[in-house]
Amino acid sequence: MNHVLTALAFASLVAAPSAALARKAPPARSQPAAAAPKTYFPPEPPPAPPQLHGIQYLYGSAEAAALTRQTWRILADFVDEQVASGTHKGVVLAPDSTLANPQFVPCGDKPPAIVLDVDETSILNLGAEYDDLLANRKTFDEDAWDRWEKGGAAYVAPTPGAKEALDRLRDHGVTVIFNSNRAAVNAAGAEAALNAAGLGSARHGETLFLNGDDSRGSMKDGRRQTIAARYCVLAMAGDQLVDFSDLFTTEPNGVAARRATVAYSGIADLWGAGWFVMPNPVYGSGLQGGPDDIFPKDKQWRDPGPPKPPASEAQTEIPAKKAK
Amino acid sequence: MNHVLTALAFASLVAAPSAALARKAPPARSQPAAAAPKTYFPPEPPPAPPQLHGIQYLYGSAEAAALTRQTWRILADFVDEQVASGTHKGVVLAPDSTLANPQFVPCGDKPPAIVLDVDETSILNLGAEYDDLLANRKTFDEDAWDRWEKGGAAYVAPTPGAKEALDRLRDHGVTVIFNSNRAAVNAAGAEAALNAAGLGSARHGETLFLNGDDSRGSMKDGRRQTIAARYCVLAMAGDQLVDFSDLFTTEPNGVAARRATVAYSGIADLWGAGWFVMPNPVYGSGLQGGPDDIFPKDKQWRDPGPPKPPASEAQTEIPAKKAK
Numbered sequence: 001m002n003h004v005l006t007a008l009a010f011a012s013l014v015a016a017p018s019a020a021l022a023r024k025a026p027p028a029r030s031q032p033a034a035a036a037p038k039t040y041f042p043p044e045p046p047p048a049p050p051q052l053h054g055i056q057y058l059y060g061s062a063e064a065a066a067l068t069r070q071t072w073r074i075l076a077d078f079v080d081e082q083v084a085s086g087t088h089k090g091v092v093l094a095p096d097s098t099l100a101n102p103q104f105v106p107c108g109d110k111p112p113a114i115v116l117d118v119d120e121t122s123i124l125n126l127g128a129e130y131d132d133l134l135a136n137r138k139t140f141d142e143d144a145w146d147r148w149e150k151g152g153a154a155y156v157a158p159t160p161g162a163k164e165a166l167d168r169l170r171d172h173g174v175t176v177i178f179n180s181n182r183a184a185v186n187a188a189g190a191e192a193a194l195n196a197a198g199l200g201s202a203r204h205g206e207t208l209f210l211n212g213d214d215s216r217g218s219m220k221d222g223r224r225q226t227i228a229a230r231y232c233v234l235a236m237a238g239d240q241l242v243d244f245s246d247l248f249t250t251e252p253n254g255v256a257a258r259r260a261t262v263a264y265s266g267i268a269d270l271w272g273a274g275w276f277v278m279p280n281p282v283y284g285s286g287l288q289g290g291p292d293d294i295f296p297k298d299k300q301w302r303d304p305g306p307p308k309p310p311a312s313e314a315q316t317e318i319p320a321k322k323a324k
Numbered sequence: 325m326n327h328v329l330t331a332l333a334f335a336s337l338v339a340a341p342s343a344a345l346a347r348k349a350p351p352a353r354s355q356p357a358a359a360a361p362k363t364y365f366p367p368e369p370p371p372a373p374p375q376l377h378g379i380q381y382l383y384g385s386a387e388a389a390a391l392t393r394q395t396w397r398i399l400a401d402f403v404d405e406q407v408a409s410g411t412h413k414g415v416v417l418a419p420d421s422t423l424a425n426p427q428f429v430p431c432g433d434k435p436p437a438i439v440l441d442v443d444e445t446s447i448l449n450l451g452a453e454y455d456d457l458l459a460n461r462k463t464f465d466e467d468a469w470d471r472w473e474k475g476g477a478a479y480v481a482p483t484p485g486a487k488e489a490l491d492r493l494r495d496h497g498v499t500v501i502f503n504s505n506r507a508a509v510n511a512a513g514a515e516a517a518l519n520a521a522g523l524g525s526a527r528h529g530e531t532l533f534l535n536g537d538d539s540r541g542s543m544k545d546g547r548r549q550t551i552a553a554r555y556c557v558l559a560m561a562g563d564q565l566v567d568f569s570d571l572f573t574t575e576p577n578g579v580a581a582r583r584a585t586v587a588y589s590g591i592a593d594l595w596g597a598g599w600f601v602m603p604n605p606v607y608g609s610g611l612q613g614g615p616d617d618i619f620p621k622d623k624q625w626r627d628p629g630p631p632k633p634p635a636s637e638a639q640t641e642i643p644a645k646k647a648k
């Protein structure tokens with residue numbers, strides 16, 4: 001029975017266009033309809049992705065590719081301008097900083113660098129996401145991910161525009177440093193993945209920092225301080241808030257409260273000007289909540305439906321009681 | 325039975341964290357588990373969103389809010405710089421242009437303007453998306469959307485950072501023009517929505533162009549030419565490729581081919597420098613395809629699983645045949 005449920009769920013996900021697809025799309029070129037779900041037991045469970053839209057968008061769409069190119073382009077322009085003018089401004093928060101009153105590690109004469117998250121910022125983990133989808137995983141599988149970190153290098157791609165931006169900045173004397181929560185014990189795999197994507201070379205402890213390099217686990221602030229002690233960090237890029245500061249983890253975690261943190265007066269002006277965000281609707285801390293969490297109460301519209309017929313007309317429509 | 329299926333589907337969507345959630349997240353703050361689905365007939369079908377991740381990301385996440393702020397920030401900076409320097413470069417493609425060899429409508433002495441898509445670019449249609457979710461719509465409902473265009477103004481919000489950017493540019497003498505595929509017959513509703521979001525004033529035929537203004541239906545190039553005849557368009561913003569040029573609709577529409585168009589040599593450098601993309605993993609032409617379309621064949625990794633025990637050990641594990 002579960003197989004049938006799964007088949008039904010998958011068929012509806014793949015077949016159903018977005019409810020709002022036609023809203024702004026050009027005249028539809030019809031997609032081949034998915035085969036009708038079978039009602040007998042299929043030979044094996046087909047994959048049942050619970051959230052195909054995020055995956056379709058991030059790994060397949062032209063729009064996400066353009067958006068990612070845009071982000072790399074503006075990051076490179078932003079850094080280039082400072083390198084050319086010689087006016088360096090660091091963007092790593094100082095240890096005594098708060099989000100309401102951000103202070104930055106001063107640059108002094110340190111050489112210019114940028115600090116980048118790896119997964120779904122610098123590279124797309126195509127192989128791991130394909131495997132998750134085909135294996136129909138509903139929860140994170142640590143062991144599978146560990147094998148991916150060790151052996152997946154040939155199955156990644158750079159995010160669109162990453163290679164061009166990093167090549168340009170390296171040409172201009174900027175050191176590219178990666179700060180990832182991949183495991184330090186799998187450093188060779190992380191180096192191999194970045195090299196395979198054309199974004200290397202990355203060397204653990206020099207231009208690659210990982211979970212396990214210090215005692216703070218997945219918290220990245222310690223590693224950011226280590227990097228900022230050696231370099232003037234002109235830009236950071238990531239797909240998660242924690243790619244910019246661990247302070248975000250100490251803020252309230254409800255949907256609305258979490259969303260509000262990025263508009264704090266001290267922080268709002270950093271997006272696109274030192275802190276650069278890559279799209280990721282596939283996983284991460286931002287994907288939480290149901291309709292009542294996501295949509296504010298005063299925005300919860302319900303379609304009233306077609307206008308009701310006038311009362312007199314409605315009267316005539318009441319079916320007469322049948323004589324027995 | 326359908327109700328039970330729906331309940332199961334919804335419970336699994338809301339309860340299941342992303343398979344990769346823990347990959348880069350800070351130590352998890354646990355969400356309350358969803359109640360176990362009931363196996364008897366529930367009183368009414370609960371909503372069963374087929375694609376909650378896209379919705380969680382776009383309307384709820386801090387990351388999408390930061391990414392959208394970033395895009396408005398760089399658009400405003402890009403335009404401001406040209407206004408300040410007096411070097412105007414139009415970004416509307418000329419009628420004889422191709423994507424491979426883009427040519428732009430010249431600016432002459434025309435006054436500076438920007439051209440913006442409306443839905444999920446300038447405003448978030450919170451009410452309509454909430455209603456889609458609660459009504460569990462699987463396909464686009466033209467009638468419901470028409471009622472939304474007419475009466476939804478109080479239930480929208482500006483995309484994060486839109487108001488600040490538009491206020492700044494208007495202060496600097498830039499005209500803000502909207503080019504939307506909302507229906508011309510519902511112009512009053514579109515004006516009301518933009519005004520309610522704090523992005524007005526928008527006036528139909530002057531600073532607001534809609535589907536029905538000319539004979540080309542949802543194709544926006546004709547309206548773009550009308551606007552570019554009056555203004556020097558320094559930047560365009562949208563969440564769909566057709567918000568920049570109808571030429572994208574004449575390109576091959578497969579996932580990989582469509583994604584490749586944004587990297588055409590003549591086009592690749594426009595993203596973030598004249599053409600500005602907003603995130604939308606909820607609806608649109610980019611959301612198509614299954615695993616084999618989205619993931620290139622050479623990136624389709626499968627987890628090999630834990631290492632197999634050595635042959636000798638495996639031998640000993642074969643259960644001896646039971647004596648009868």
